[in-house]
Amino acid sequence: MTAIALFGPATDAEVCALRDRLESRGAEPWVIDLARFPAILQVSLADTAVTVDSRDLFSSRAAFVRGRGVVIPDYAHYDGRRVVASPDAWRGLHGEYSRYVVEERGRQAVRASVIARLERVRPVVNSLAANDQHRLKTVLLRRLSRAGVPVPPFVIGTERAALRKFALEADGGVVDKPTAGVYKTKVWTEERWREHPWRSRAAFYQHRISGDTIRCYVVAGKLVASAAILHEDTVDSSASQTGIRVLELPEPAGEVLQRCAALLGLHFCGIDLMHDRTANRYFVVDCNMSPMFVNFSRQSGIDIAGLLADHLLELAGTPRHAALAPLAAARDILARDPDIRAMLRRDRRHGTRRHCVAVVGRKNDEHVTSIVRELEERSCDCRLVDMYNYPRYNLLTQGDAVTYDDIHVAGELAFDKAELLFIRALPSAPSPTPSNTEGLRRAGLADRAAFASVCSLLTRLGGRAAMVNSLAASAFHRLKPYQYRLLAARGVPVPATMTTANLEAARRFVEGIDGGAVVKPCTSGTRVVMADEAFFRSAARLHGARPWLFQQFVSGASYRAYVLGGTVASFAELHFDRAEVDWRERVTGATPTAAPDMLVAQIGTAVETLGLAYCSIDIEYDNRTRAYYLLDLNPAGLYTGWSRLVGCNMAALIADYLVGVMDHGGRLWQRTWKGTGDEQRET
Amino acid sequence: MKVLVIAPPGELRNHLCALMAERGCAPVALGRREVFDEGQLVVTERDLLWHGVSLLEGTDGAVVLDSGYMWPQPVLAPSAQEWERYRENLDEYLRNERESASLWYSTLGILNFDLPVCINPQSAFEAAAFKPAAFDALRASGVAVAPYVCSNDSEEVAAFMGRGGPTFAVVPDGDGAVTPLSALPDDLTSRPAFLVKTDSTDIVRVVAVDGEIVHGPPDPPVPAIDTLRGIHDALAMPLAGLTFSLAGVPVLVDFTPSPDLSMLGEGELGTIAGLLVDRIGRAR
Numbered sequence: 001m002t003a004i005a006l007f008g009p010a011t012d013a014e015v016c017a018l019r020d021r022l023e024s025r026g027a028e029p030w031v032i033d034l035a036r037f038p039a040i041l042q043v044s045l046a047d048t049a050v051t052v053d054s055r056d057l058f059s060s061r062a063a064f065v066r067g068r069g070v071v072i073p074d075y076a077h078y079d080g081r082r083v084v085a086s087p088d089a090w091r092g093l094h095g096e097y098s099r100y101v102v103e104e105r106g107r108q109a110v111r112a113s114v115i116a117r118l119e120r121v122r123p124v125v126n127s128l129a130a131n132d133q134h135r136l137k138t139v140l141l142r143r144l145s146r147a148g149v150p151v152p153p154f155v156i157g158t159e160r161a162a163l164r165k166f167a168l169e170a171d172g173g174v175v176d177k178p179t180a181g182v183y184k185t186k187v188w189t190e191e192r193w194r195e196h197p198w199r200s201r202a203a204f205y206q207h208r209i210s211g212d213t214i215r216c217y218v219v220a221g222k223l224v225a226s227a228a229i230l231h232e233d234t235v236d237s238s239a240s241q242t243g244i245r246v247l248e249l250p251e252p253a254g255e256v257l258q259r260c261a262a263l264l265g266l267h268f269c270g271i272d273l274m275h276d277r278t279a280n281r282y283f284v285v286d287c288n289m290s291p292m293f294v295n296f297s298r299q300s301g302i303d304i305a306g307l308l309a310d311h312l313l314e315l316a317g318t319p320r321h322a323a324l325a326p327l328a329a330a331r332d333i334l335a336r337d338p339d340i341r342a343m344l345r346r347d348r349r350h351g352t353r354r355h356c357v358a359v360v361g362r363k364n365d366e367h368v369t370s371i372v373r374e375l376e377e378r379s380c381d382c383r384l385v386d387m388y389n390y391p392r393y394n395l396l397t398q399g400d401a402v403t404y405d406d407i408h409v410a411g412e413l414a415f416d417k418a419e420l421l422f423i424r425a426l427p428s429a430p431s432p433t434p435s436n437t438e439g440l441r442r443a444g445l446a447d448r449a450a451f452a453s454v455c456s457l458l459t460r461l462g463g464r465a466a467m468v469n470s471l472a473a474s475a476f477h478r479l480k481p482y483q484y485r486l487l488a489a490r491g492v493p494v495p496a497t498m499t500t501a502n503l504e505a506a507r508r509f510v511e512g513i514d515g516g517a518v519v520k521p522c523t524s525g526t527r528v529v530m531a532d533e534a535f536f537r538s539a540a541r542l543h544g545a546r547p548w549l550f551q552q553f554v555s556g557a558s559y560r561a562y563v564l565g566g567t568v569a570s571f572a573e574l575h576f577d578r579a580e581v582d583w584r585e586r587v588t589g590a591t592p593t594a595a596p597d598m599l600v601a602q603i604g605t606a607v608e609t610l611g612l613a614y615c616s617i618d619i620e621y622d623n624r625t626r627a628y629y630l631l632d633l634n635p636a637g638l639y640t641g642w643s644r645l646v647g648c649n650m651a652a653l654i655a656d657y658l659v660g661v662m663d664h665g666g667r668l669w670q671r672t673w674k675g676t677g678d679e680q681r682e683t
Numbered sequence: 684m685k686v687l688v689i690a691p692p693g694e695l696r697n698h699l700c701a702l703m704a705e706r707g708c709a710p711v712a713l714g715r716r717e718v719f720d721e722g723q724l725v726v727t728e729r730d731l732l733w734h735g736v737s738l739l740e741g742t743d744g745a746v747v748l749d750s751g752y753m754w755p756q757p758v759l760a761p762s763a764q765e766w767e768r769y770r771e772n773l774d775e776y777l778r779n780e781r782e783s784a785s786l787w788y789s790t791l792g793i794l795n796f797d798l799p800v801c802i803n804p805q806s807a808f809e810a811a812a813f814k815p816a817a818f819d820a821l822r823a824s825g826v827a828v829a830p831y832v833c834s835n836d837s838e839e840v841a842a843f844m845g846r847g848g849p850t851f852a853v854v855p856d857g858d859g860a861v862t863p864l865s866a867l868p869d870d871l872t873s874r875p876a877f878l879v880k881t882d883s884t885d886i887v888r889v890v891a892v893d894g895e896i897v898h899g900p901p902d903p904p905v906p907a908i909d910t911l912r913g914i915h916d917a918l919a920m921p922l923a924g925l926t927f928s929l930a931g932v933p934v935l936v937d938f939t940p941s942p943d944l945s946m947l948g949e950g951e952l953g954t955i956a957g958l959l960v961d962r963i964g965r966a967r
Contacts, residue, residue, distance in 0.1 A: 038835035038875045045815045045833040046843070047822055054836075090770045091763075098760035103874055109813050109856035110833055110875050116816030120823070135781075138726050138789035139796070145728035156786060157725035158718055162732070180785035183778065199719050200779040202786040 003028040003059055004312050007115060008066030009035065013294040014305070015066050017377070021309035025647030027316075030060055034069025034111040043114055050117050057114065061316035063124045064268075064308065065131060066290050069111045123315035125267040125308075131289045133264055135180040137204065140264065140287060147263050149256055150283045152274070154206040163203050164193055174205045175235055185236040209274035209283050213237040216249070216271045217293065217304055218261040220311045223254045225302040226273075246300045249273075253282040260284055267315075268308055298378040301660035303652060313647070355662045356381040361424030366640050367651070368424050374655035383418060420662055421467045422654075423474060425636050466661065473611040474635045478523040480549055483610065487630060490609045492602050495552035495629050503539055506531070506550050513552050515624060520549040528582040554631075556623035561595060562616050562637060562650055564657040566604050570648045571595040590645045599628045606630055614654060616642070684708040686963055687738060687745035687794065692717060695945050696748075702956035708963070711738070715751040715787050724790070731793050739793075744800035744963035746922075748941055750808040751787050800966035802959060807920040807940035814855045814937075815877060817918065821935065824917035827910050829879035829934040835871040840878065849884045853877045853937050861886060861926050861937045879937075883930030890942045890951070892958035893921045898951050900929075907933040914938060921962060922955070 004022050008015040010031045019029040032052055037043050042053050050057040085093070112128060119127055133140045138156050145151040155166045156179060167174045167188050174188040179202065186192065188205055196203050216226040226249045232240035249257075257271050270291025274283045293304035357375050361368035363386040372382045476483045481499040488494050498509040499522060510517040510531045517531040519539075529535055531550055539548065555578070562570040572590040580586055595603070599619070607615060616637025620629050639650035686703060690696040691714045700710040713733060718724045725732040731739050761769070761776060769776035788805075795801045810817035815833040822828045832843040833855060844850050850864045855877040863884060868876045889899030894912040896903060907927050914923060914935065924942025928934050944952060 039872050042836045043834065043875070044836050044839045045819070045831075046839075047819070047828065047830050047832075051836075051839075085770065087767075087770065091767070094761070094763060094766040097766070101760045105856045106854070106874060110815060110835075110877075112813045113816035113819075113833065113855075116813055117819055120819065135785050136789045136792060138786065139792040142726075142728050142793065143796075151728065153728065155725060155727050156789075157732075158722040158786075159725045159732075159735075160722060162725045162735075178778075179782045179789070182781070197775075197779065198722050200775075201719070201782040202724070204782075 001026065001028045002061050002313060002316050003030050004309075004316060005057070005060035005063035005118065006031045006066060007034060007063060007068060009033045012066055014290075014292055017294050017297070017305035018064060018066075018309055018312075021303070021305045021649055021652065022312070024643045024649030024652065025309055025313060026644055027309070027313055027647070030055075032114075033067075034114065035067070037069060037111055038107060043110060045110065045113055045117060050114065052114065057118055058121055060118070060122060062122055062312045063115070063118055064312055065115060065124060065126060065128075068108075068115060068128070068131070070108060123267075125312060125315070126269070126289050127265065130265045133287075134289045137177070137179050137181075137286075141284075143263060144260060144284055144287075147259070149260050149263070150281060152207040152209055152283050152285065154204065156202055156204045158198055158202050160193070160196075160198055163205055164190075167193065167205055170207050172210060173208045175208045177204045177206055179204045184239050187235045206285070208235070209276050209285070211277045212275040213285075214247070214249070214273040214275055214282075215244070215296065216257050216273060217269070217291070217296070217302075217307075218257055218266070218271060219268050219304070219307045220314070221258055221261060223249065223257050224307050225296070225300060225304060227296065227300050244296065244299045246302070249282070256282060256284065260287060264289075267311065294377070297656075298659065301656045303649075303656055306649060306652060354379055354381050355420070355659060356383065356418050357658060357662075358383040358385055358418035358421045359424060360385045360421060360426065362386055365424065367638060370640055370643075370651035371422065371424065371654055374649075374651045375658065378655055378659045380655075380659065419466070420658055422658060423467060423469055423471075423636070426471075426474065468613040468658065468661075469615070469635045470611060470613075473613070476610050476612070476633065477635050480520065480522050480632070483633060484551075486609050487606055487633075490605050492606045492609070493627055493629050495554050495631070497549060497551045499547055499549045501547040503536060506548065507536060509550055515555075516553045517550050518553050520551055522547060522549050551631075554620045554622035554625070554629050557621040559595075559619040559621065559628075560590070560616060560642070561603060561619060562614075562639065562642065562653075563603055563607050563612070564614055564653060565661070566607050568595050568600055568603060569653050569657075570642070570646060570650060572646045587645065590642075592646045592648065596628070602628065602630065606633060610635075614657070684960070684964060684967070685742045686710050686960070687742060687798075688712045688748070689745060689750075689791070689794075690714060690748035698952060699746075699748075699944070699956055702953050703960055706957055706960045708743075708960050711742075713738075715749070718787065718790075719783065724786075726786070726790065726793065731790065731797075739797045742798055743967050744802065745794045745798050746802050746959050746963075747791060747794075747804075747808075748944070750791060750805070750941065751784075800963050802921045802962065803923075803940040804919055807918055810918045810920070811858070811938065811940050812856050814853065814857075817938075821914060821917050824913060826913035826917055827906065827932060827934045829881055829928060829936050831877070831879045833875060833877040835875040837867065837871055840871065840876050841867055843878055843880070846880060848880045848882055851879050851881065851886070851936060853879055858939045858941065881928035881930065881934060881936060882932075883928055885930060886926055886928050886936055888924065888926050890924050890944070890947065890955070891922075892955055893962055895958060897954050897958070898947050903927075904929060904933055910935055922959070 004027055006015050006018055006029050008031070010016075010033055015031060019031060022029040033041065044051045115124065115128055118124055141151050141154055155163055157163055175185050176188045176192055177185045187208070193203070213229040213231070214226055215229055217224050225246070227244035227246045229237040229241055230243040230245055231237040232242065234240040253273065257273070260271055261269050264287060266287070266289060270288040270293070271284060272286040274285050276283065296302070297304050357380050359368055359372055359375070359382055361384070363384060368384060372384055375382050481497070484494045484497045496513060498506060500506050518528050519531045519535055520528050530553070558574040558576070560572060560574055561568050570592070571594065572592045574587050575589040575591070576586040577588070603617060606617070610633055612633060612635050614635070614637070616634045616639070617630055618632040620631055621627070622629060639654070642648070643650045684707065686708045688696060688700055688703070688710045690699070690712065692712070696712055696714070700712055703710045711733070723734045730737050759780065765776065791805055795805050810820070815831070818828050818831055832839060834840050844864070844867060852862050852864045852868065855875070864878065868874070887900050889896050889903070889911070891897060891899075891911050894908070894915055896911070907929060910927070910933060911923070911925060914920060914925065920938070920940050922940065922942070924939040925935060926937035928936055944955065947955070
């Protein structure tokens with residue numbers, strides 16, 4: 001397992017997000033909080049080895065520096081209060097404080113040395129030298145300016161008259177900035193200039209650019225995200241930020257950002273631009289070497305942590321997963337369709353900016369818990385509705401209103417605020433069989449009752465909240481003959497299929513197919529086997545008691561795709577022992593790859609046809625016909641195992657998609673095609 | 684030839700400037716505190732002005748004797764007067780320190796970047812601030828460095844001390860005395876130990892410029908000279924204060940890019956001035 005060192009506090013939101021993404025990609029995140037050294041963390045640097053808590057530091061293949069554990073105070077956290085101390089008491093603290101500072105410098109030498117030692121043998125994002133530039137704005141801006149990167153003219157210094165002259169000569173005014181971060185930027189005024197403590201610190205003035213503040217993220221030399229910072233009337237956008245608006249920058253601006261990152265030697269950075277609308281020019285005003293990105297990701301739907309995790313794994317020598325570029329495409333698709341956004345906004349009844357999602361599924365299902373965790377990480381209120389607890393639910397239909405007195409989650413009505421329902425799994429409706437006990441029979445009946453009532457409820461809710469997936473779309477999982485017919489009618493390649501309980505007819509169908517056929521369940525849960533003599537002998541004993549789905553056997557290479565909003569979010573070739581027809585539970589590995597364009601188009605048609613906002617699709621490439629066939633579309637495709645297998649956090653991608661739908665609107669593929677040609681109609 | 688001398692104001696700076704002037708150059712002196720006391724520094728994207736005059740234009744090099752701050756440790760221990768002044772407003776003190784450090788270190792960075800030669804460059808001061816990492820860099824460059832350990836793990840430290848030969852404690856983050864150690868240091872969870880091993884308790888200190896020893900024992904062994912030149916190459920530190928153990932195979936025990944020149948005699952200081960001027964002159 002590839003270990004990636006993450007230098008920073010384990011409680012830091014960015015570290016947590018990156019840790020999760022690395023874990024979901026099958027890597028081992030190793031969080032090293034150097035601030036805990038030397039009180040708790042044990043570090044030994046010797047000429048032969050470096051160990052952290054007795055572990056070889058070089059066992060990590062790459063590293064990310066979120067924080068280097070500097071605990072020398074660089075500003076006091078008063079929270080509006082001042083330290084009140086008598087002169088004597090204050091004097092008494094001087095020695096202690098000075099000793100602390102001196103000792104802390106020694107400790108910092110060790111912390112920095114740990115990272116520096118690792119830098120010598122492993123890729124580190126970002127290096128100590130690159131990180132240091134953050135507090136050396138003078139050097140940073142000067143380097144950029146001299147390299148031709150547009151930077152607003154600036155001056156830093158202690159000569160009062162020269163700085164005032166600079167301010168007065170600037171046409172659009174100037175701003176008064178800190179030289180080393182932390183403090184807010186202010187509009188320059190004569191009064192501020194007069195009151196500046198010139199004998200204690202320098203002043204930093206920069207031409208004021210009126211326009212949009214744009215935050216951009218660059219990973220591995222590529223611009224991956226950009227958004228305008230929405231804020232109130234403050235010159236420093238961070239002082240009054242209310243949200244972001246994702247936007248695409250024109251190519252020249254993107255090139256500036258990439259050049260900026262390259263000049264400063266940064267694998268990863270957050271760059272702040274100002275867009276001068278009048279002159280249509282972009283200026284670099286700041287560059288953060290370890291920017292925060294979790295809130296930005298929540299608001300934009302762009303998985304910065306995932307992209308960074310991919311880059312770290314790439315640096316570590318692990319192949320990069322290809323899932324995230326399609327995600328950006330999905331986001332674009334979502335952004336173009338305002339209809340559902342309008343519906344969602346209209347129905348958001350509580351006026352809160354937090355989204356509320358009801359996740360329907362089993363409480364202990366790791367798929368459910370992971371999606372709930374990811375949604376909560378994106379500031380969503382989640383209502384987990386465990387339909388297997390149906391006996392507690394008391395569903396009553398009264399005219400047009402549905403009341404559901406007992407569906408409470410954490411004291412609140414489960415669906416009351418939900419603007420989107422994510423159906424992970426509905427309770428199954430097992431029919432009692434002759435071999436069932438009486439208890440099982442009763443349970444089966446109860447399940448059917450619950451299923452019916454829950455479906456009634458969800459059907460009604462579907463009218464006012466978006467559902468992923470709708471009940472109609474979900475039903476296709478158990479209606480495979482219908483699924484295949486609709487797909488074939490829309491021109492999506494599916495293998496030749498016959499569903500019948502007539503074994504003689506089936507035998508003729510099978511014999512007429514070159515290469516043989518397989519037998520599949522019409523619903524799910526049964527193994528796929530070859531339609532050979534052994535099968536027919538076995539099936540004959542049932543005397544036509546059940547229908548079978550016979551399908552042309554196609555074989556060559558097996559793939560699985562995960563599709564969100566009509567876009568392929570993850571795609572990989574599966575490896576398994578091909579002596580077996582049914583590969584479920586036999587997959588030994590998967591190779592993430594890019595889906596061919598033609599297949600992507602077919603997938604798009606298929607999910608639109610079936611109205612699936614989310615699904616997994618099993619695909620086979622047939623060596624004989626040299627065509628891809630869609631074998632099964634699963635509206636409740638399992639994803640945690642897939643995430644581990646291919647190193648792609650599907651729960652995060654789904655959460656990103658759901659939040660993207662709620663934020664920006666988008667097509668949920670809720671149109672279900674009922675036929676072809678003249679028979680086409682929508683529900 | 685115009686040369687900047689970056690050092691605190693005082694007799695040593697005046698003396699060194701005078702000796703350099705005698706050797707045909709025009710020194711301009713600047714100290715960290717003067718930036719604020721005199722209030723005459725201006726930095727723009729194009730220039731660095733001091734009293735209205737460019738410090739970059741026509742300047743052939745800089746000699747940095749005092750870097751002032753070791754980035755990213757911007758906070759210096761406050762003097763008693765400063766502590767008194769900022770009572771009930773420590774925030775103001777910390778902000779001033781932070782931003783002053785940013786300006787000063789940026790100024791040194793600009794000199795380092797723009798001037799043909801800078802003795803010593805910032806990287807040398809950073810190496811001294813992060814000495815455990817620098818020891819590894821030196822060792823990897825082939826310099827004979829004393830075996831060392833830097834740890835807060837008492838078992839590791841005890842095991843290291845248990846190996847044969849005397850043990851010395853070295854300051855990991857800058858200048859300080861190299862002190863012999865006989866007992867396990869206490870309070871490792873507060874102050875990690877940075878220890879080196881030598882073959883002998885005899886250690887010597889030298890001051891060298893560009894591989895030439897100006898102050899130190901006469902006729903040092905050749906391996907020590909090689910080590911010294913190796914340091915120059917590995918850390919790009921033309922002016923260096925070095926501590927050696929000369930018993931057996933000479934090994935480096937400690938180094939500093941800002942040796943205490945006040946302990947040097949008149950002749951030695953003159954030699955240093957001459958070597959520095961020569962080096963800057965060669966880079967023109």
